[in-house]
Amino acid sequence: MLDFLMRLFRQSPASKEIAKERLRLVLVHDRANVSPELLKLLKDELVQVISRYMEIDEKGLEVTLDTSENMVALVASIPVRRIKRAVKAASV
């Protein structure tokens, strides 16, 4: 009896909601066409750009596409070793 009531009140989402959410996520990746090669290219260029301003730990660099509730974010975790001092003056 308790078991029955538990089942009755458990708020598990209907399977179509699960299907929709899975589809949304998979399509974000499909449409963005983010292949590992593309991500690597992006990483390499990021390193180049950021290295102009700071010294970073390239090995610790992580770039991923984060798909959360209803948006996609490009998440980059870039360990900084040292910030170059001369940058501000040099660029002006």
Next chain:
Amino acid sequence: MGEVIVITSGKGGVGKTTATANIGAGLAMRGYKVALVDADIGLRNLDVVLGLENRIVYDLVDVAHGHCRLKQALIKDKRFDGLYLLPAAQTKDKTAVKPEQMKEICHQLKEEFDYVIIDCPAGIEQGFKNAIAGAEKAIVVTTPEVSAVRDADRVIGLLEAADLREPKLIINRLRPRMVKQGEMMNIDDILDILAVDLLGVIPEDEQIIVTTNKGEPVVQDQRSRSGEAFRNVARRILGEEVPLMDLERNGNLFARLRKIIGLG
């Protein structure tokens, strides 16, 4: 000058061939001249779905290679005035026809017929490229499943890249009862995701199996729900505004009984 429409889906087994046969027959029932082209070379099936498998002499590859004239390869469907089939070759492979040849065949058919409807093979490789080469419009068939909708999305992208803009969607095998229970994606869910116009919704229907067993398009079955849905699709292609049919009507026996005694 007719119109060339390709029916595609990406994923196999969602009902492309059935849709092609029924849309073609549906248009023919309305008095139009229709050529159905089976572009699935090596795995032809439109002939058996239409019940015309015993009448094939020449096929698409024969036409492409000049082994026969286009008219010789066209099979006339005796049940539907104006319906013809250009069958695929069964023993060749997809490379036996080139996009240029497909284009030429479509061009010739278009001069004779009001509608040229191409049944595209599953997948997105050479067979797909051939099938869409001569098309001016596209219909994408999907079912309410994650895999089918995903592939439909991919195909819509490829169609648009090939300048086949604004493809129309057919949602096949919808089960209204499961949708009601929240266990199947509904029409709006799918349209939301794919962001295309809806051409029709075909409810899951056992009658399709029965009619396909016999090689008869279900569209001529006046009592079946899927037949009605396909007739509606044909009318929409002709430019008529036809509202979506009430999918909840004629539920199971109990639902109907409940309705009759006032509990529904």
